Amino acid sequence: MSEPFKTVALMKDLMSRYYDLGEEARRKGIPVVWVTAVFPVEIIYAMDLYPYYPENFGALASARKVAxxxxxxxxAKGYFNDLCGYARCGIGDAYASEHPVGKxxxxxxxxxxxxxxxxLPKWFEAAARFYNKPYFLWDSPYIEEQTSDLKQNYLIKQLYELINFLEVTTKRRFNIDKLREVVALSREATGLWNDCLEMAALKPAPFGFFDACIHMAPIVVWRGRREAVEYYRELKAEIEERLEKKIYAIPNERHKVYFDHIPVWPKLRWFADMFAANDTLVVASQYTQAWAMNFDPARPLETLAEHYPQQFVNRGVDYRLKLKVDFMRRYNCDGxxxxxxxxxxPNSIGLYDKKRMLTEMTGLPGVIFEGDMSDLRFFSEGQVKTRFETFFEQLG
Amino acid sequence: MYVAGMDIGSIFSKAIILKDGQVVASLIKRTGGEIKAISHRLMEEALAPQGLQIDDLKSVVATGYGRISVPFADKQVTEISCFGRGVANSFPEVRTVIDIGGQDSKGIKIDERGKVQDFVMNDKCAAGTGRFLEVMANALEVSLEDMGPLALQSGSPEEIGITCTVFAESQVISLVGEGRRKVDIVAGIHQAIAERIHGMLRMLRIEERIAITGGGAKNIGLVKELEKRLGTELIVPEEPQLIGAHGAALLALEMALGRKGS
Amino acid sequence: MVIKELMNRFFTVVADPYSEAKRRKEQGQKVIGWLPTDVPEELIHAAGAFPVGILGSSNNIRLADTHLQVWVCSLMRSSLEMELCGDLDFLDGIIIPQTCDTTRALSGLWRKVCRTPYVEDFLLPKQVKRPSAREYLTGELARIKTSLEQVTGKKISDETLDTSIRLFNENRQLLRRMFEIHTHQPGLLTSREVYTVIKAAMYMDKAEHNGILRDLIRALEHKAAESAGTPDSKARLVISGGVWEPPEIMDLIEEAGGVVVGDDLLTGMRYLTPDVDEERNPLEALADRQLNKIPFGGFDNQNYERRRFLLDLVRNSEARGLIFLHLKFCEPENYDYNDMREALNSAGIPNLRLETEVANPSLGQIRTRLEAFIEMIGGNPIERTL
Structure with missing residues (x-):
């Protein structure tokens, strides 16, 4: 991980403002709307509602090692530890008497x-029953190879159903022009976010994946608001400034690698240090890149119905392999x-075979490790370390 | 009138003889070999001092995982019902029983007569059972009996996550490899087992008072850790391993009396 | 006697599930398999192909472990194992429904590591209450119809589809009739026998299954009249979950003193209900069947239907308790569990959760739990003498 960025202070500010807004919304009777991370939050912002991300709560609890x-x-309520760690954090907090990261x-x-x-839908269904509040699922059929008119029509129809649902439950009017503005802001922020991520391709690079993990919170929660645009403009400027001053993400970058997925939040620092100690910079991940969307504000609903459901995690094997290979090429990865x-x-099933296929496609070495993004009870440090030591030896 | 209860567990087998409702003999032996033969030998040995034979028993109830293989039993009843019955006989104030056996650990809710209201049992994985403790004791080269007292000596237990026995074993071995203090590892193991059992118990609505039975009840380290988590003192019967056999014997008595009546 | 013989036929099928499929294959008919759950077999049948269920097996899982993590449910690991072992080489194709994250990911993997020539997804809508669901699902069924036409080379006309629908409706009606007889007089067939007849329907030619089933029903009706008034000594139970695997579970329930008189299983009631409306446009009618199925963890059940459904089921079938039969690692079931359990507890209905796996089960513990549960609800504890 890089030396802390100046913008981290700004981010902390921005995030506490985001949480304050939640409290304020509650006080003022503005509906608090739970949304998933890959959801057209633009519609929520366009209707001046407050979006809350339970997954962020999960990530926060995980990073603080209390998952x-x-x-x-x-x-204890029968949601066993075979379920998603984020869901267990969210559901657990609802039942817990202590709230180590706030309620x-x-x-x-x-x-x-x-x-x-x-x-996510199962978690949200359970939560909807627990809190006894209305729930809406924007159902996004799997895309094995290509999407189709059938699917896109279904997605658009559901957006109209969603808008109707929101208008009825919140008694607020939806305005398409307002949505256009929000989508334009989203596009600006996601573009800037993408610019930041792209800088990891430079060698040596001023910014890497672990930095992105720290700086991604605003693109998730403030996307669609001017705050996100301003934040990533600042961040981009700081990265450029660092580049000029030759301040790099790790002191001695020799290798670049692609990291497929979400980090192990409670071990973020541990992983960052391990890679840095081996002169290896993690440069890209489809996870952090998921919010680098390129919306078309002229067709606000259609563009939302295209970008969110067509995320990598909802795509077939070939698309996902190609995406990974493209990242490795674009960022000059060595592994x-x-x-x-x-x-x-959804991200893990099939990886054993994908590892072999990716090596065949790129000629690069790869490593798979077992664990859990959230819960350290499923993380064996010694075992993971051994795998990575071998991997670093392969990188040379 | 003589009746008997037998509890064939995965590690130990137990027998209790009642004469007119009073315990006149009890015996514990390691389970090993063929269960039919063991149960015969165990019962004969328990009866010998009374000058009795198996045929003199009016009624026999068998429990424990080997219950279906006791050839002279009149009836098989699960250890869950038997432990409930056995505990209620000596401690009618008990509403929750924690039984930590070799293969299984259980939480049992009972009423004042020992009738089971609800129960939970560990999943297939042995973590949280006597077997797990035995595996860990072997890995650490500590005798099973010493594990509990050793755990009490630690001031800073190691953190050990046990979601699965295999995982925990490799973790323990690597802690040993790193030269960590044995007492701290042992204490960590006890915390982890207690955590696991406590997690299972929380599926029940635990009510006081709480008794602990089975081989695990003889482990002072485990009892202390559980008490810490439950925030209450546990009732530990004098012979916690015999409770199941005693419950079985009491059910045998009921059967015998019931038959007399009919 | 007659009942035994008829049942033998079904047991033989379940013990060697693919002999009919292989025979058809040899005769030149295409064989299309399906993974649980909800794949519209009528479309496969109308396309002139032979539909057959792929439901895992009791064999150990070895080869699949190099492709799937051990924390993937054993139903899918075992089904993949069957293909990798060569047990499914007769398949011309397979349709994989998107019911959970595992089936969704498995379909891509199946395309990459298996030999099955044709792999198609059934992309079910996960919300079932809004108008968009019906419209999309009808379109999705039309897409699968076209896809099947291409692979079999046979056009599916409305008439042939109607004929298939009638055949499958008849099968469902007969199965429900058998089940009804069973719930009125549970001693006539054992729980395992009842469910074996249902499972056999997933492997057999439906016309043949209907024929034997009709004979069985006649024999059961006859015997029921003879033995009417015989007291029912077993504890009536409802089962909730995915599949009744391993099959020995049914024996264990009976040995512990219970009998199964209702369920919401994929290999049970979900397969037999509801019928397809024969008067309507067949694709729309198939879509409606799908949307009107009994509640299941895989789909949006926000309106508490599943809880209410289970309470009604227990009451209507006069059951003394309910057993959750959950496959280890089955997320949809686990997410619903707490709410279902609390609803049952509030209604004073005793319930027990058993976690099972398709292959390699530990039956000893399950037996103890079942016996203790039936002892607890005051069922009839078994008096076994060796």
Whole structure:
């Protein structure tokens, strides 16, 4: 991980403002709307509602190493530890008597898109029953090879159903021009985010994946608002400034690698240090790149219905292989890391074969490690270390 | 009138003889070899001092995982019902029983007569059972009996996650490899087992008072860790391993009396 | 006696599930398999192909472990194992439904590592209440119809589809009739026998299955009249979950003193209900069947239907308790569990959760739990003498 960025202070500010807004929304009676990370939040912002991301709560609890504590409260209710770690944090916090990362903000409405997985809708359904609030699923059929008119029509129809649902439940009017503005802001922020990520391709690079993990919070929660645009403009300027001053992400970059997935949050620093100690910079991940979307504000609903459901996690094997290979080429990678994440079946099932296929396609060495993005009870440090030592030897 | 209860566990087998409802003999032996033969030998040995034979028993109830292989039993009842019955006989105030056996650990909710209201049992994985403790004791080259007292000596237990026995074993071995203190590892193991059992118990609505039975009850380290988590003192019967056999014997008595009546 | 013989036929099928499929294959008919759950077999049948269920097996899982993590459910690991072992070489194709994250990911993997020539997805809508679901699903069924036409080379006309629908409706009606007889007089067939008849329907030619089933029903009706009034000594139970695997579970329930009189299983009631409306446009009618199925963890059940459904099921079938039969690592079931359990507890319905795996089960523990549960609800503890 790089020396801390100046903008980190700005981000902390921005994030506490985001959480304050949640409290304020509750006080003022502005509906608090639970949304999933890959959801057209632009519609929520266009209707001046407050979007809350329970997955962020999961990531936060995981990074603070309390996922197991919260999970136990969920497990005691019969949500066993085979389920997604984020869901166990969110459900656990609802039942827990102690709240080590603050209480999860309870919803007035719950909106979910199943592009990411089938766990989110099940979690949100359970939460909707627990909090006794209305729930809406934006159902996004799997795209094996290409999307179709059938699917796109279905997605658009559901957006109209969603808008109707929101208008009825919140008694607020939806305005398409407002949505256009929000989508334009989203596009500007995601473009800037992409610019930041692209700088990891430079060698040596001023910015890498672990930096991106730290700086991604605003693109998730502030996307669609001017704050996100301003934040990533600042961040981009700082990265450029660092480049000029020759301040790099790691002191002695010799190798670049692609990291397929989400980080192990409670071990973020541990991983960052291990890679740095081996002069290896993690430069890209489809995870952090997921928010580098390129919306078309002229067709606001259509563009949302295209970008969110067509995320990598909702795509077939060939598309996903090509995406990984493209990243490795674009960022000049020397190897790749695949994370078999017990909490995330859609990203993990099939990785054993993909490792072989990726090596065949690129000639690069790869490593798979087992663990959990959230829960350290499923992480064996010694075992993971051994795998990576071999991998670093392969990189040379 | 003589009746008997037998509890054939995965590690130990136990027998209890009642004469007119009072315990007159009890015996514990390691389970090993063929269960039919063991149960015969065990019962004969328990009866010998009374000058009795198996045929003199009015009724026999068998429990434990080997219950279906006791040839002279009149009836088989699960250890869950038997432990409930056995505990209620000595401690009618108990509402929750924690039984830590060799293969299984269980939480049992009972009423004042020992009738089972609800129960939970560990999943297939042995983590949280006597077997797990035995595996760990072997890995650390500590005798099983010493594990509990050793755990109490640690001031800074190692953190050990046990979601699975195999995982935990490799973790323990690597801690040994790193030269960590044995007492701290042992204490960590006890914390982890207690955590696991406590997690399972939370699926029940635990009510006081709580008794602990089975071989695990003889492990002072485990009892202390569980008490810490449950925030209450546990009732530990004098012979915690015999409770199941005692419950079985009491059910045998009921059967015998019931038959007399009919 | 007659019942035994008829049942033998079904047991033979389940023990060697693919002999009919292989025979058809030899005769030149295409064989299209399906993974659980909800794949519209009528379309496969109308395309002139032979539909057959792929439901895992009791064999050990070895080859699949190099492709799937051990924390993937054993139903899918075992089904993949069957293909990798060569047990499914007779398949001309397979349709994989998107019911959970595992089936969704498995379909891509199947294309890459298996020999099955034709792999198609059934992309079910996951919300079933809004108008968009019906319209999309009808379109999706039309897409699969076209896809099947291409692979079999046979056009599916409305008439042939109607004929298939009638055949499959009849099968469902007969199965429901058998089940009804069973719930009225549970001693006539054992729980395992009842469910074996249902499972056999997933492997057999439906016309043949209907024929034998009709004979079985006649024999059961006859015997029911003879033995009417015989007291039912077993504890009536409902089962909730995915599949009744391993099959020995049914024996264990009976040995512990219970009998299964209702379920919401994929290899049970979900397969037999509801019928397809024969009066309507067949694709729309098939879509409606799908949308009107009993609640299942894989689909949006926000309106608490599943809880209400289970309570009603327990009451209507006069059951004394409910057993959750959950496959280890099955997420949809686990996410629903707490709410279902609490609803049952509030209604005073005793319930027990058993976690099973398709291959390599530990039956000893399951037996103890079942016996303790039936002892607890005051069922009839077995008096076994050796």
């Amino acid at each position: 197991d504590k919260l999970s136990m409260a969920a497990e 999860i903000l309870s919803p007035d409405l719950l909106l979910c898109c199943n592009t990411q997985c089938g766990s 790749f890391v695949l994370f078999s994440n017990r909490s995330c079946k």
